[in-house]
Amino acid sequence: MKNIRVGLLGIGTVGGGTFEVLRRNQDEIRRRAGSGIVITAVADLNVERARSIVGDDVQVVSDARQIIANPDIDVVIELIGGYGIARELVLEAIAAGKHVVTANKALLAVHGTEIFHAAAQKGVIVAYEAAVAGGIPIIKALREGLAANRIDWVAGIINGTTNFILSEMRDKGLSFAEVLTEAQRLGYAEADPTFDIEGVDAAHKITLMSAIAFGIPVQFDKAYVEGITQLHRPDIRYAEQLGYRIKLLGIAKRTAQGIELRVHPSLIPAKRLIASVEGAMNAVVVHGDAVGTTLHYGKGAGAEPTASAVIADLVDIARLQGADAVHQVPALAFQASSLTAASDNLPVLPMDDIVTGYYLRARVADEAGVLATITRILADAGISVDAMLQRESDEVSEFSENAPHKAQTDLIILTHDTREGTLNQALTQIQQLPSVLAPIVRIRKEELN
Ligand SMILES: NC(=O)C1=CN([C@@H]2O[C@H](COP(=O)(O)OP(=O)(O)OC[C@H]3O[C@@H](n4cnc5c(N)ncnc54)[C@H](O)[C@@H]3O)[C@@H](O)[C@H]2O)C=CC1
Ligand SMILES: N[C@@H](CC=O)C(=O)O
Numbered sequence: 001m002k003n004i005r006v007g008l009l010g011i012g013t014v015g016g017g018t019f020e021v022l023r024r025n026q027d028e029i030r031r032r033a034g035s036g037i038v039i040t041a042v043a044d045l046n047v048e049r050a051r052s053i054v055g056d057d058v059q060v061v062s063d064a065r066q067i068i069a070n071p072d073i074d075v076v077i078e079l080i081g082g083y084g085i086a087r088e089l090v091l092e093a094i095a096a097g098k099h100v101v102t103a104n105k106a107l108l109a110v111h112g113t114e115i116f117h118a119a120a121q122k123g124v125i126v127a128y129e130a131a132v133a134g135g136i137p138i139i140k141a142l143r144e145g146l147a148a149n150r151i152d153w154v155a156g157i158i159n160g161t162t163n164f165i166l167s168e169m170r171d172k173g174l175s176f177a178e179v180l181t182e183a184q185r186l187g188y189a190e191a192d193p194t195f196d197i198e199g200v201d202a203a204h205k206i207t208l209m210s211a212i213a214f215g216i217p218v219q220f221d222k223a224y225v226e227g228i229t230q231l232h233r234p235d236i237r238y239a240e241q242l243g244y245r246i247k248l249l250g251i252a253k254r255t256a257q258g259i260e261l262r263v264h265p266s267l268i269p270a271k272r273l274i275a276s277v278e279g280a281m282n283a284v285v286v287h288g289d290a291v292g293t294t295l296h297y298g299k300g301a302g303a304e305p306t307a308s309a310v311i312a313d314l315v316d317i318a319r320l321q322g323a324d325a326v327h328q329v330p331a332l333a334f335q336a337s338s339l340t341a342a343s344d345n346l347p348v349l350p351m352d353d354i355v356t357g358y359y360l361r362a363r364v365a366d367e368a369g370v371l372a373t374i375t376r377i378l379a380d381a382g383i384s385v386d387a388m389l390q391r392e393s394d395e396v397s398e399f400s401e402n403a404p405h406k407a408q409t410d411l412i413i414l415t416h417d418t419r420e421g422t423l424n425q426a427l428t429q430i431q432q433l434p435s436v437l438a439p440i441v442r443i444r445k446e447e448l449n
């Protein structure tokens with residue numbers, strides 16, 4: 001079989017890793033793919049740096065469109081990132097009849113419907129294993145390995161940067177800013193790191209997984225997104241005392257009413273395997289009706305782990321040489337014709353309608369009757385309490401200037417599953433009590449069983 005000729009757009013962290021792994025493992029990859037896979041041209045705005053990575057045998061240009069226009073190129077890898085020029089280049093590559101491999105979850109979560117439709121019309125593949133959880137073959141698992149199942153839920157630690165920040169802050173006592181700088185140095189963070197710390201990157205990824213798990217279109221605009229910037233150290237500590245760890249989770253869950261699609265910090269039981277996932281590692285738990293619970297673990301960011309997924313997609317494409325579009329795995333796992341109807345029946349639910357447990361922390365005046373009043377409000381709303389802690393607050397709340405001399409204490413309450421809208425109403429009442437001295441902290445809790 002003839003070599004697959006690949007044009008690489010963007011040779012930064014992931015592009016550099018892809019070039020290196022393809023070169024290092026070329027013999028092994030050829031034995032798997034049935035043909036050689038060779039990067040013959042690279043486009044990067046920084047031509048000098050690109051040249052220093054690939055040497056003299058590969059064409060290097062600054063204009064990506066030169067590669068797309070080259071009839072000798074079979075596959076284009078897009079590793080530039082973002083929704084702007086990347087979208088144009090991917091659509092142009094598809095229009096030119098080239099298969100596309102991309103790690104760009106932002107692009108696919110926002111413009112996936114347009115891109116996958118264009119690819120289907122043209123009979124080319126858009127492969128994106130690297131876009132979700134880096135080197136973990138989770139797209140492969142959801143689209144193929146678990147295809148027998150009615151998937152009930154997917155939940156994952158799918159942003160390496162934030163997991164790295166949470167781990168380092170807890171274990172080494174480093175500041176948020178220090179650890180973020182280190183994550184950037186190690187190549188984990190997005191070009192705009194607010195995408196990582198505000199949960200947007202994880203939301204891109206869970207949006208893609210929700211589509212292939214449930215057979216619905218990609219609907220990033222309907223995802224609820226909350227990052228880790230509002231997390232406070234005492235809550236991490238109290239959660240541990242209650243037997244939980246706090247992780248930034250992406251969650252997609254099918255309920256009788258629709259789909260929950262959300263990213264936020266979550267308490268998870270310390271005894272679950274996923275609670276031990278530290279540093280830039282990722283893990284995705286998938287629950288299917290036939291298979292039960294599966295856990296997929298590995299490196300979710302960095303040059304070579306992500307390159308591993310990019311190259312796996314290239315191998316898939318090489319193996320499909322000559323096969324027509326009908327033989328391809330559908331881009332979103334389900335046949336395109338079945339997606340729209342499904343989304344009518346499975347709407348993404350507003351947050352008021354999600355059902356989960358909650359961790360609540362109220363900074364209160366240390367006086368008789370406060371706990372009873374709060375638990376009565378919860379009970380009247382039908383909210384059942386699972387566990388409770390009272391801790392002398394070891395820091396004066398920045399919010400309690402209105403009562404600086406009162407003795408204060410932290411009340412920590414874990415609830416059983418509750419509808420979020422119901423909880424919000426109860427919290428509004430509790431917040432208004434004169435003995436509640438600061439905004440109540442509320443973190444969702446997932447049992448993941
Ligand atoms: N870094 C990581 O660990 C992971 C990154 N990704 C995704 O992979 C993609 C690439 O990420 P990184 O390699 O980290 O980014 P990067 O910033 O290291 O590399 C991007 C490269 O594209 C080049 N570039 C920018 N505009 C260009 C243009 N118009 N034409 C040609 N080249 C251009 C830049 O000069 C740079 O070399 C992004 O979509 C990112 O979200 C996915 C998984 C993990
Ligand atoms: N910025 C992302 C990179 C991989 O997708 C992360 O930190 O996980």
Ligand code: NA
Nearest residue numbers: 129132134136
């Ligand atoms: Na992956």
